[in-house]
Amino acid sequence: MTEFNKVTLQVSENIGTMKFNDPDVMNAVSADMLDGIWECLNEIENPESQIRCLIITGEGKGFCAGANLSGGSDRSNSGRQDAGQALETKYHPILRRLRNLNTPIVTSVNGAAAGVGMSFALMGDLVIASKSAFFLQAFRRIGLVPDGGSTWLLPRLVGNARAKELAILGERLSSEKALEWGLINRVCEDNDLEEETINIAKKLSKGPMSLSLIRKAFWESSDNTYEEQLNLERQLQFEAGQSEDFKEGVKAFLEKRDTNFSGK
Numbered sequence: 001m002t003e004f005n006k007v008t009l010q011v012s013e014n015i016g017t018m019k020f021n022d023p024d025v026m027n028a029v030s031a032d033m034l035d036g037i038w039e040c041l042n043e044i045e046n047p048e049s050q051i052r053c054l055i056i057t058g059e060g061k062g063f064c065a066g067a068n069l070s071g072g073s074d075r076s077n078s079g080r081q082d083a084g085q086a087l088e089t090k091y092h093p094i095l096r097r098l099r100n101l102n103t104p105i106v107t108s109v110n111g112a113a114a115g116v117g118m119s120f121a122l123m124g125d126l127v128i129a130s131k132s133a134f135f136l137q138a139f140r141r142i143g144l145v146p147d148g149g150s151t152w153l154l155p156r157l158v159g160n161a162r163a164k165e166l167a168i169l170g171e172r173l174s175s176e177k178a179l180e181w182g183l184i185n186r187v188c189e190d191n192d193l194e195e196e197t198i199n200i201a202k203k204l205s206k207g208p209m210s211l212s213l214i215r216k217a218f219w220e221s222s223d224n225t226y227e228e229q230l231n232l233e234r235q236l237q238f239e240a241g242q243s244e245d246f247k248e249g250v251k252a253f254l255e256k257r258d259t260n261f262s263g264k
Contacts, residue, residue, distance in 0.1 A: 003021075005032045008021050008040075011051060015202065015205050016053070017054075017057065018037075020033065023058075026062030028067060045102075052207070053105075056121075060111075063108075063113040063121060066138055095123065099123070107124030112134060115148075116148040119153070127185050128186045128197050128200065130188065134173060139167070140167065162181060207263075208243065243264060248262070249261070
């Protein structure tokens, strides 16, 4: 296990597990933790790490309780309080790196996912939650607006009406209700969450390099026209067709055996 500032990374069988590690505050995000996430992503993106699937979860009983408010907010160059400065300089670069990651992401939500913690949870290509977990757009409770990309993600995942309900009322959304709404993929018993997450991650870690292209196709689809998406699919299919994994996939199909993808 590699320890960063309030973040840990464990790598096993081509699976990387990035864990928010400040359980005393339910893994609320501080400036130190943001630095730790950044350094952790450097390691995840290093080809020598050989990570082919990333799990994101939290230490202890919480996934991530949002921003740690004990440090106060930043100030602009003019000296005025600027609650958005950390978004521009810290959060947004991290979220962009997660979006552009070349490996699939599984978020394992083991407790509260509140505020920007909910945004981190929804960055998963697959989102698995324990029965005791919940999601919360907590911003209105402290007089702020939703951030971390949640005003972009939520309407596309659950529709505009439900997205605004979550943001304006600021009520807890249980994991089972989140599943019913189509916000997440699976719910399991608390004691089974880790095993279920690992089983899914193992499947993805043995998948073809085209998984990264599939991620790209879906991320870009929300803003593309139909014609633009057809063109993107054509481009990505060319890239996938040049891969060693495509050759292996066809060969395995013809030989009637399981595939042995290399991620290349």
